Amino acid sequence: MAANKTEPIALTETRSIDAYKHDADNIEEVVIARLTEEEIFKLSEEAFSWKSMAALRIAGIMFVQGCNQAGYGVDWGVISGINSYKSWHNYLHFSNDSTTYATLNALMSIGNICGAPFQTFADVIGRRGINWVGNFIVIVAAILQGCAQNMPMFMAGRFLLGFGSAIMSSPQYMAEVAPAHLRGRLVGIFGSCFQVGSVIMLAAMVGFTDLSDSNNWQWRVPLLLEAMFPLIVCVFIYILTPESPRWLVMKGKIAQAREVIAKHHTVSEDVNAPLVDAVIRQIEDSLESDRILNRQWWNWTVFVTKAARYRFLILILYAIFQQWNGGGIITYYLSPMLDQIGITSPRDQLGWNLGLTLVYWLFTLIGATFIDKFRRRTLIFTSLILFAILQTAATLTSWQYNTAGQPLAAVGLTITWVFLFQMASASLIAIMHNLYPVEVLALPLRAKGLGMFSLLQGVCGVIQTYGIQVGIEKLGYKIWAVYVGYNLCQLVASFFIFPETYGLSLEEIDAVFETPGVRPVKMSLDIQKAKNEKQRLDDEARGIPAKTGLRKVWKYL
Incomplete structure (x- = not known):
């Protein structure tokens, strides 16, 4: 079942994200759904x-x-x-x-x-x-x-x-x-x-x-x-x-890139740490x-x-x-x-x-x-x-x-x-x-x-x-x-x-510029709105009071 423009993407959706992405009616929703994930920042x-x-x-x-x-x-x-x-x-x-x-x-x-x-x-x-x-x-x-x-x-x-x-x-x-x-x-x-x-x-x-x-x-x-x-x-x-891990990946030196990330981004220095896998995958994508x-x-x-x-x-x-x-x-x-x-x-x-x-x-x-x-x-x-x-x-x-x-x-x-x-x-x-x-x-x-x-x-x-x-x-x-x-x-x-780039990884920003049919400024601002809404829902689920007054205004600055 294909999602329509008013429906969110279900996690159990059998249709591939890539196919969904190129559906003109759903482009913006898919990209926003993908970009609201901030696991890599939390892992870091x-x-x-x-x-x-x-x-x-x-x-x-x-x-x-x-x-x-x-x-x-x-x-x-x-x-x-x-x-x-x-x-x-x-x-x-x-x-x-x-x-x-x-x-x-x-x-x-x-x-x-x-x-x-x-x-x-x-x-x-x-x-x-x-x-x-x-x-x-x-x-x-x-x-x-x-x-x-x-x-x-x-x-x-x-x-x-x-x-x-x-x-x-x-x-x-x-x-x-x-x-x-x-x-x-x-x-x-x-x-x-x-x-x-x-x-x-x-x-x-x-x-x-x-x-x-x-x-x-x-x-x-x-x-x-x-x-x-x-x-x-x-x-x-x-x-x-060290050499830039992104340059090393570009040159096919994956093992060296993993070592650089492990030594400079993690306490464990484990080349197989979840963060190392996530960063390498992000670069390769x-x-x-x-x-x-x-x-x-x-x-x-x-x-x-x-x-x-x-x-x-x-x-x-x-x-x-x-x-x-x-x-x-x-x-x-x-x-x-x-x-x-x-x-x-x-x-x-x-x-x-x-x-x-x-x-x-x-x-x-x-x-x-x-x-x-x-x-x-x-x-x-x-x-x-x-x-x-x-x-x-x-x-x-x-x-x-x-x-x-x-x-x-x-x-x-x-x-x-x-x-x-x-x-x-x-x-x-x-x-x-x-x-x-x-x-x-x-x-x-x-x-x-x-x-x-x-x-x-x-x-x-x-x-x-x-x-x-x-x-x-x-x-x-x-x-x-x-x-x-x-x-x-x-x-x-x-x-x-000028589009908004705050809160997005360097690779995720690609979607702001390369998603067909959507203006970059609008796309970037919609992503920010989606992130704020996701944060609000997560806070509600954890029992954290909603931001009010100046705290609410601060969130949008």
Whole structure:
């Protein structure tokens, strides 16, 4: 007997799930019924303990991959920090808001664009292999920049830095190696390491302001130190981190994949443990034979297939969202932005830069603790609304400073809005930069997809770099108003296009995008409703009181 659209799927149904799935009248109900199962998360919680060798091994992975992320983030602090040094500008002959500075920032993004396609080699040499190569290239780039004798040599270093950074696949690796019940938290903490290098470097650079403007070591040392974290990664990545079990399964190395999962996800380290069986089965289910085209590392035509087009659209919008939300002003153009409100001393500018970076790091850590408590769409919508409000406030107080005799209160308020922007960005969005793009990509698409995402980020970064430079030059403080309009447009686009991925395993999300006849956003929200209803019924069966009031509202956030 076939189920109809108003009937739930019976557990004793003799008709196969696969046959039922392709019945146009029943597609949505079948997928929802299959996705409400959360046994793998429960198995993961039961099998893992923080007081075990598995936890120690996870800590080793976090150390190496945290250094990987810190090495990528160091340049954020260094390039914005040395922009306050006259010695750097005097040696290379340009100003802190010139087209040359925009070009130096753009070269990093251009390197990202050129390096991004090579990230697909993660499917050939492994996740660790591609990370090692990327970090080695960054070491070479740091030496070129720190030892630069002229502008062409410095530019070559900037390009190589972007190229090497593009092929670091740590976000992909962390999402694939983390235990299921800890994935969001570990990826969030990993993302927060981005600021660690910047904080250390900016603190040192405040001290370097005591050196004379003719001392070129003032800017050379920070650039050379960009090699510190990548060097740690190159030394320890093959010692402390295993290969991704998902990559091992893709290569047919099932026994090795079982060993990795057992050692890093379970206390018992039993390769035949129920969790190990469940994870291996989950990975294998996502690698069915009809996706063989996607596993050809050299074939990028998969992004024009029907199953991948919607994912590609999300990658485009999320890359734009990440690059163009207004954070670029603080990241790369803080010095000229502070000039707009009368803060011109190099020490003062570096001090504010350090403070902003510390706040960003702290709130990224805070965000990592609750990323698994809120839906992804809730975090995105909240951040965009706050961005628009705070950027409106910054526009008004900057206007007050420039038209009312430069009152000190306007300076203080503008700085306050910028700090609040950093808090919102760090706690709501930064924690998802390394998670949401991974979640929306199917396993066979992941290496190529993240390479494409890096390429898109690079393109957006180049446009942003020149756009901000021109904007500050032509509009001054009014550039904040441009971002207000953009973030409101992004809010509308996100509402209609970004599906919910909270609470679903990486493989289960495939059904959201690949189930025919159902819009991904609607499908993802229906799955969430089904999960909440299942939880309510389970609670009733166990005699747990139904959630009311604020507790009921919290469940839907």
